Amino acid sequence: MKKAWRLIEAxxxxxxxxxxxxxxxxxxxxxxxxxxxxxRNVKRKGELVMGTSPDFPPYEFVKNVNGKSKVxxxxxxxxxxxxxxxxxxxxxxxxxxxSLLVALETGKVDxxxxxxxxxxxxxQSVDFSRAYYKSGQNLLIxxxxxxxxxxxxxxxxxxxxxxxxxxxxxxxxxxxxxxxxKTMDKDNDLVLGLKTHKFDAVAVDKATAEAFAKNTSGxxxxxxxxxxxxxxxxIAFHKGAKSLVKQANKSIAEIKQKDLxxxxxxxKAGKYLAGGKSKKENKASNSMWAYKDFFIAGVGxxxxxxxxxxxxxxxxxxxxxxxxxxxxxxxxxxxxxxIEFVRGTPLMVQLLFIYFGLGLIINIPALLSGIxxxxxxxxxxxxxxxxxxxxxxxxxxxxxxxxxxxxxxxTMRYVIMPQAMKNIWPALGNEFVSLIKESSIxxxxxxxxxxxxxxxxxxxxxxxxxxxxxxxxxxxxxxFGLSSLMKVFERKMNHD
Amino acid sequence: xxxxxxxxxxxxxxKSFGNNKVLKDINAEVNEGQVICLIGPSGAxxxxxxxxxxxxxxxxxxxxxxxxxxxxxxxxxxxxxLREKMGMVFQQFNLFPHMSIIENIKLAPMKVKGMSSxxxxxxxxxxxxxxxxxxxADAFPASLSGGQQQRVAIARALAMDPEVMxxxxxxxxxxxxxxxxxxxxxxxxxxxxxxxxxxxxxMGFAKNVADEVWFMADGYIQxxxxxxxxxxxxxxxxxxxxxxxxxxx
Ligand SMILES: Nc1ncnc2c1ncn2[C@@H]1O[C@H](COP(=O)(O)OP(=O)(O)OP(=O)(O)O)[C@@H](O)[C@H]1O
Ligand SMILES: [Mg+2]
Numbered sequence: 001m002k003k004a005w006r007l008i009e010a011x012x013x014x015x016x017x018x019x020x021x022x023x024x025x026x027x028x029x030x031x032x033x034x035x036x037x038x039x040r041n042v043k044r045k046g047e048l049v050m051g052t053s054p055d056f057p058p059y060e061f062v063k064n065v066n067g068k069s070k071v072x073x074x075x076x077x078x079x080x081x082x083x084x085x086x087x088x089x090x091x092x093x094x095x096x097x098x099s100l101l102v103a104l105e106t107g108k109v110d111x112x113x114x115x116x117x118x119x120x121x122x123x124q125s126v127d128f129s130r131a132y133y134k135s136g137q138n139l140l141i142x143x144x145x146x147x148x149x150x151x152x153x154x155x156x157x158x159x160x161x162x163x164x165x166x167x168x169x170x171x172x173x174x175x176x177x178x179x180x181x182k183t184m185d186k187d188n189d190l191v192l193g194l195k196t197h198k199f200d201a202v203a204v205d206k207a208t209a210e211a212f213a214k215n216t217s218g219x220x221x222x223x224x225x226x227x228x229x230x231x232x233x234x235i236a237f238h239k240g241a242k243s244l245v246k247q248a249n250k251s252i253a254e255i256k257q258k259d260l261x262x263x264x265x266x267x268k269a270g271k272y273l274a275g276g277k278s279k280k281e282n283k284a285s286n287s288m289w290a291y292k293d294f295f296i297a298g299v300g301x302x303x304x305x306x307x308x309x310x311x312x313x314x315x316x317x318x319x320x321x322x323x324x325x326x327x328x329x330x331x332x333x334x335x336x337x338x339i340e341f342v343r344g345t346p347l348m349v350q351l352l353f354i355y356f357g358l359g360l361i362i363n364i365p366a367l368l369s370g371i372x373x374x375x376x377x378x379x380x381x382x383x384x385x386x387x388x389x390x391x392x393x394x395x396x397x398x399x400x401x402x403x404x405x406x407x408x409x410x411t412m413r414y415v416i417m418p419q420a421m422k423n424i425w426p427a428l429g430n431e432f433v434s435l436i437k438e439s440s441i442x443x444x445x446x447x448x449x450x451x452x453x454x455x456x457x458x459x460x461x462x463x464x465x466x467x468x469x470x471x472x473x474x475x476x477x478x479x480f481g482l483s484s485l486m487k488v489f490e491r492k493m494n495h496d
Numbered sequence: 497x498x499x500x501x502x503x504x505x506x507x508x509x510x511k512s513f514g515n516n517k518v519l520k521d522i523n524a525e526v527n528e529g530q531v532i533c534l535i536g537p538s539g540a541x542x543x544x545x546x547x548x549x550x551x552x553x554x555x556x557x558x559x560x561x562x563x564x565x566x567x568x569x570x571x572x573x574x575x576x577x578l579r580e581k582m583g584m585v586f587q588q589f590n591l592f593p594h595m596s597i598i599e600n601i602k603l604a605p606m607k608v609k610g611m612s613s614x615x616x617x618x619x620x621x622x623x624x625x626x627x628x629x630x631x632x633a634d635a636f637p638a639s640l641s642g643g644q645q646q647r648v649a650i651a652r653a654l655a656m657d658p659e660v661m662x663x664x665x666x667x668x669x670x671x672x673x674x675x676x677x678x679x680x681x682x683x684x685x686x687x688x689x690x691x692x693x694x695x696x697x698x699m700g701f702a703k704n705v706a707d708e709v710w711f712m713a714d715g716y717i718q719x720x721x722x723x724x725x726x727x728x729x730x731x732x733x734x735x736x737x738x739x740x741x742x743x744x745x
Contacts, residue, residue: 399552400590400649404604404656405580408572414603418594 051109131232151225192464298453317382370442389424429486520715583653643674
């Protein structure tokens with residue numbers, strides 16, 4: 001019920017996957033045609049892996065529990081129930097909503113429970129269980145406007161916000177034709193946009209609307225007035241995993257029969273949302289200091305990813321630069337093709353390709369995929385920095401050195417590189433700084449870096465701006481520290 | 497090496513850059529202790545010829561024989577070993593700007609010949625003394641005048657004890673008042689018996705120091721003669737025109 005599948009990304013990844021592993025795909029098809037081993041495999045593993053995008057309270061969100069982050073919410077309870085009924089353990093894997101279905105198709109997760117609507121379009125690529133929950137549609141408005149607005153019809157000529165590609169966005173487009181649609185990626189940003197008058201209402205799911213209204217001052221819930229024909233939220237499984245669907249439907253039948261969602265799951269999620277404390281305590285725990293461990297962990301991941309990627313990016317970049325400058329025609333073409341291709345495609349797509357595309361052949365964990373993607377990407381840029389640094393040294397230097405009997409390697413080492421480094425170093429510093437910033441893209445596949453953590457803190461505290469400010473400051477400290485360090489070395493080098 | 501066999505022998509040397517045939521058919525010999533001055537109009541291929549001698553440029557066809565070895569047939573490693581025996585001095589000096597003068601001179605003896613730093617230093621200082629720049633050992637190239645830099649470049653090449661010295665217009669980039677000091681060093685070198693091939697526009701130097709003058713134009717060596725003969729009775733029309741223009745200026 002949140003974001004619809006982003007078609008272009010899906011196409012790109014799929015095309016890339018198909019070109020790389022045609023045999024594997026057809027093997028999977030054959031397996032489907034024969035028998036369905038999905039349930040048997042889950043039971044043998046002893047665990048059921050659930051994919052979810054935890055920025056959607058009360059369905060799923062991350063809570064600071066004794067300083068540790070924990071994914072909680074109504075969907076998690078549903079997942080636990082399904083796993084328990086299968087007699088296995090539930091493992092929760094988090095990632096961006098956009099990445100969930102690919103993760104399912106590529107076998108990174110066994111099922112997806114993420115407030116996802118069983119739309120016919122999605123049903124083309126996955127199999128859905130019965131709906132386990134059907135929510136309504138609401139609008140969030142500023143409390144001060146409560147006399148002005150009653151439902152979507154009150155917003156003629158005004159702007160309404162909704163999540164990019166979401167069902168709500170479609171509803172606004174189709175039914176609130178007189179209103180302008182403003183979309184944003186995250187619910188937190190939408191609420192922030194509402195409070196800062198970017199638009200006058202936000203269309204969200206009923207349960208979400210209530211959760212936000214309860215935890216954010218100055219906003220309230222009104223009926224949407226949309227005519228909705230929704231199948232409700234369902235569990236998504238790999239296409240053809242009929243045994244899992246059947247098993248899950250049994251659990252869902254019980255959930256419905258006992259009204260577990262309203263009786264148990266939602267109240268439990270609500271407790272997490274309120275923190276299970278008095279209002280005063282709740283506010284205290286929403287202060288940024290209470291989330292310091294999140295930011296520390298985020299900085300840790302960001303530094304870890306960056307440091308390893310800088311190292312390998314530099315190493316591979318240097319190799320590529322020398323391949324490109326060398327005399328071997330094949331090596332030169334390979335290096336040139338690599339550099340041009342990597343620089344000509346977005347890091348985002350490269351990351352998704354490595355995580356999902358190569359994931360079909362070998363299962364690479366998200367963190368490792370992130371490091372590989374950022375390293376491989378950076379290598380192309382480093383290679384160009386090194387190459388142009390070397391090319392900027394006059395040919396006369398090489399000729400003088402070779403005429404003295406120094407080999408190619410010795411010439412490079414004693415004559416060219418020491419001079420080239422003075423050009424390369426500052427440009428390399430810039431490249432490393434942008435690597436740190438761009439590494440933030442790994443949050444898309446659920447790597448818990450600084451951006452990811454700031455999103456979690458936003459969702460958890462219902463505070464949109466403060467986590468962003470802190471994240472910005474932290475990034476700045478890291479990048480400024482690095483560029484200062486590079487300058488120290490630069491000065492040292494120029495003194496030699 | 498006997499007196500009879502030439503130090504360098506060039507047979508049917510051709511060199512093209514793409515469709516541009518720069519050297520069409522060069523045949524020449526340089527004997528031990530000889531000083532050859534190579535003159536000719538701009539673009540004639542003089543630099544290209546010199547660079548083909550130590551294979552900084554790969555000849556398109558033909559042979560370059562040095563110390564009885566056919567250079568175009570040699571591997572990269574073997575070439576490195578022969579290149580160190582052919583010192584080369586460039587128009588633009590090409591000193592290594594990130595090294596002091598003495599480090600410039602020490603680099604090749606230490607890294608190529610494996611000489612100790614101490615021995616290389618002693619040798620470098622002696623060579624600097626010969627070119628009159630002993631006091632500049634610890635200076636950096638940028639602080640030297642063009643004439644001083646070129647003398648260092650000569651000392652740097654000599655540090656490898658080359659059999660032959662190749663000069664490509666060593667004084668063309670110099671202010672006129674500095675030309676003399678460099679020519680003087682080269683003349684001393686010639687007197688000590690160094691085999692030299694010098695591309696130059698300094699007709700005075702060619703007249704006084706060369707054993708043979710080669711005149712190059714249109715991709716061929718048009719004339720080879722003793723300087724006396726070449727400057728008084730040039731045989732080809734090309735050479736006569738060239739001399740008329742140069743001597744007039
Ligand atoms: N690396 C190269 N690539 C392509 N063409 C070249 C190259 N080096 C030289 N040439 C061409 O070869 C021809 C001869 O050049 P060369 O430098 O040997 O002449 P030169 O006799 O030394 O002239 P000058 O007196 O101006 O130094 C010129 O037409 C030049 O453009
Ligand atoms: Mg020239």
